[in-house]
Amino acid sequence: QVQLQESGPGLVKPSGTLSLSCAVSGAFIGTNDYYSWVRQPPGKGLDWIGQIHLSDGNTNYCPSLQSRVAISIDKSKNQLSLQLTSVTAADTAVYYCARHSGFSFPTWGQGTLVTVSS
Amino acid sequence: EVVLTQSPGTLSLSPGERATLSCRASQSVESRFLTWYQQKPGQAPRLIIYSASSRATGIPDRFSGSVSGTDFTLTISRLEPEDFAVYYCQQYIPSFSGYTFGQGTKLEVK
Numbered sequence: 001q002v003q004l005q006e007s008g009p010g011l012v013k014p015s016g017t018l019s020l021s022c023a024v025s026g027a028f029i030g031t032n033d034y035y036s037w038v039r040q041p042p043g044k045g046l047d048w049i050g051q052i053h054l055s056d057g058n059t060n061y062c063p064s065l066q067s068r069v070a071i072s073i074d075k076s077k078n079q080l081s082l083q084l085t086s087v088t089a090a091d092t093a094v095y096y097c098a099r100h101s102g103f104s105f106p107t108w109g110q111g112t113l114v115t116v117s118s
Numbered sequence: 119e120v121v122l123t124q125s126p127g128t129l130s131l132s133p134g135e136r137a138t139l140s141c142r143a144s145q146s147v148e149s150r151f152l153t154w155y156q157q158k159p160g161q162a163p164r165l166i167i168y169s170a171s172s173r174a175t176g177i178p179d180r181f182s183g184s185v186s187g188t189d190f191t192l193t194i195s196r197l198e199p200e201d202f203a204v205y206y207c208q209q210y211i212p213s214f215s216g217y218t219f220g221q222g223t224k225l226e227v228k
Contacts, residue, residue: 060215062216103210
């Protein structure tokens with residue numbers, strides 16, 4: 001059974017770069033899988049950030065974040081990465097990674113809270 | 119821009135009652151692109167329904183999904199105490215190969 005675990009700094013300064021990792025266990029990265037990053041500001045709904053196709057590294061991003069976001073994979077470490085540049089307080093959220101099955105996300109990490117503050 | 123509008127924002131019901139949650143898409147959506155999630159406080163979302171009407175593994179049969187045109191419905195036939203949570207619909211959007219979520223419906227105990 002695939003398990004996901006997000007990790008990274010819980011505090012990022014405004015205008016800085018948010019960097020998170022998602023460790024994948026129970027599955028070998030390199031299969032024909034898609035993974036997404038999703039975030040949830042405190043007390044608000046879910047926002048899709050972007051996805052990566054593991055077999056070829058192809059990515060797609062939410063249009064409103066496309067200029068600031070990058071998702072990548074490190075097959076040697078069996079993990080995904082998220083980078084979000086030029087962050088502001090509006091980027092404060094719980095960040096989740098999720099594994100796709102078809103067009104739905106059956107597997108999620110537990111999420112990690114990132115606060116943007118000086 | 120493709121928008122999913124969920125209604126009502128909050129639904130107050132009692133255990134044993136029937137819950138009907140709505141998700142309306144601003145444009146035509148293929149049923150296979152529509153998903154429902156349940157989220158409880160402090161937890162990650164949990165997949166409930168995929169392809170508009172297929173129950174995910176381990177989801178009890180009191181949960182059902184249906185579609186009529188661009189209107190998608192999640193029905194919980196007889197509410198159990200553990201069903202009170204926030205429910206989100208999600209849509210895959212082929213035009214940018216991405217996803218969007220509805221704003222959520224909070225199902226609370228009356």
